[in-house]
Amino acid sequence: MKIIRFYFIIVLSLLFYSCNPITSETLFLRLNQIGFLPGDFKTAIIISRNPFEEKVFTIKNSDDETIFVDSIQQLPFKLNSNFNYLAYIDFSDLNKSGEYFIEFQKVKSYAFMIDENVFSAVRDSLIKFFQVQRCGPTNPLLHNVCHLQDASKVIGYTDSTGIDLTGGWHDAGDYIKFLYTTSFTTYMLLFSYEFAPEKFSFDLDNDSVPDILQEARVGLDFLLRCNFAEDAFISQVQDDRDHKAGWRLPDEDVFTFDRPAFVKMNRGQIGLYAASLAIASRIWNDRFYDNEFSDKCLNTARKIFELRNSIDDFADDEKYYNQNEFYSKLALAAVEIFNSTNDGKYLKSALEYGKRIRENNWWSWGDVNALVFYKLAKYDSTFISRLKTILNFYQNHSDSNLFGEAHPYNWGTTHSLAGVVLSSILYKKLTDSEEFDKLAILSRDFILGRNVWGMSFIYNIGKNFPKRIHHHIAYFNQGYLPGAMVSGPAPDSLLKKFNLLPSKNEFTDFNFSAIYSDEFENYITNEPTISGNATALFIFGYYSN
Structure with a gap:
């Protein structure tokens, strides 16, 4: 590695320099499109159809000055039949705040930032998604007040008359509300605040109430309404018909007066x-x-x-959100x-x-072992080793593949990778160990673009993000859906099972055993959920100032 200091200014014609990336059909640079904290582990991956012609990459600032030079590290991996040549670059020693881009073989990356506050905008965007998901008289974003007749009747209890189940959040791209994911989401919002109140007391609307607690109250009020009897609660509002009625705004829902509630515990x-x-x-x-x-x-x-x-x-x-323990x-x-x-x-x-x-080396809405072990470790230190066992599994998985994915691809890949980051943060809090810091950063950066598809999986975060999100409100707003983190790539076998294998598109050449598709109809790879966003809010809030 060499840091280069310039004692003279090279004037370049604007004809040859632009902040926009210079792309290629044969070589691609994959990195976190937002940026890094100054002390972060900073890496990128180069994938190429052809043998590399050069062995050195450069990093330049926004004035087109070369700031950093180092050698690429060729890798013994093969992505698929399209890309046989892969390399790894490490620029962790670059820690001065500023805007930069990588250049290799005349190909330029997207610009990225190094700054202490680089992730604050991600956090602020993620919290907005919950406002879009709000149901009932809760001051929602991007739609009018909706579903004021929830619920029309109760199924599974002796008294089947309607009860007040307004409020809460729509679970995902549809308009069903679930007690389980509302509980998970509400807990994660509250846990985030209690874990680091100095980071999660942000107040974007200046009403003297931390935004994360204001949002949690939406969930709490709904949960309390769900407990409509001493020995029962509502587990779900609305049924499968919601998925079959076509695209519509929530305040124009054809089922407004016919949304039953189901009792199950x-x-x-x-x-x-x-x-x-x-x-x-x-x-x-x-x-x-x-x-x-x-x-x-x-x-x-x-x-x-x-x-x-x-x-x-x-x-x-349960048909949806079935649990195994x-x-x-x-x-x-x-x-x-x-x-x-x-x-x-x-x-x-x-x-x-x-x-x-x-x-259970997993993280999702139903797999929260890492969080439980963290909580119990305060009273029994043996739970620290159980948390580390989970992280060792993630580390071994990360070490076995090109992009360092720490979690198997699944229906909800981005949420699971956010869980890897969360688990690493919790372990560090308990032990002060930095052992899994790199693991956490690789998983975080995967979500933000350091992946084979070169996609940031959060709407409007980064330069290349989902634009056709499987969500009713996005559909009617030209794809606009602030802060929505989509589920991300999934196994090809899963897409085949649900008949969602995409036709040839801009991602086809990069697909392998996992596939990503940015299409309105793809509810496996391109749908956001409140539970996924809640975990993402924790990790990006943690990295924020």
Whole structure:
């Protein structure tokens, strides 16, 4: 590596210099399109159809001055039949704030920033997505107030009359509302604030309330409405007909007066529901001094948690968001209730449930082991090693492939990779170890463009992002959907199963066993969810100032 200092100014004609990238049909530079913190691990990947003609890359600033020069490192990987030549570049030693671009064999990358505040705009965008998802009289963004008749009737309970289930968030690109993902999302928003209040107290609307808590209140109010009876709660509002009625705005929904609610309760739902309300009770007491709301949340959390042993043996037959275990969610509920009450019986339950959690090296709306181990490690340090076991799996997976993907491709790849980052952050908080910092950065950068497709998977973040997101509101707004993180690439076998294999497009040459498609109809690769965005908000909020 060589840092080059210029003691003279080279004047270049604007005819030959532009901030726009110079592209090629044979060679591509893949990197995080937003930028880096000064102390970050900074890398990019070069993929080429032809053998490399040069061995050195340069990094230039916005004045076209060469700032950094180093050699490429050719890699023993092969992407697919189209790209046989791959290289890795490392510019971690470049830590001066500024705007830069990479140049190699006359190909220029997108411009990127090095700055302490580079991720603040990502965080601010992600929070806006939840405003778009708002339902009912909650001051939504990009659509009018909607679904004020939720719910028209209750199915699965003796009294089938309608009840008030307005509010909350639409789960994804559709208009169904789920208790489980609302609980997960609400918990993640509250956990983020409690984890680092100095980072998550941002107040973009200047109303003296942290935006993340304002948004969490939307979820909390809906969750409390869902508990319509002493021994039951609503698990879902609206049914599959929602997916079959075509594109429409929520305030023009043909089912406005026919959106039933469904009563169902399993132990996983009990756990996340109670955990969300228990953590809320502390925050509303400590931050807002609202004892009435705090007590309501805590009392409801305790009441619902006590129902766990009256539920039949776990058999989750949910069509959507089916879960495969419940111990992690019950452990999370118990430890949060303990943290709010200091009642030792809840800590005892939390640790007992924690010991029964089976290994699961995964992160999603239903796989939260890493978070639970972090919470329990405060009371039993053996859970630190269990968290590290998850991270070791991610590290081994990352080391085995070209772009360092730490998590297998799935339906929700970006959410799972955000979970890798979250897990790394939690481990560092517990141990002060930087062992998994690079792993976290590679997973973060994958989401922002350091991937084979060269896509940032968050709308309007970076230079190349999804423009045909599977979402009703995006469809009617020329693709505009602020802060939406789409699910991202998925296994070709999964797309084939659902008959969603794309025709030839701009990504075809880069596809391999995983495929990405930027199409309105593709609900596997191109749909955002509130749960995915909640995890993304945590990680980019953490990296923000």
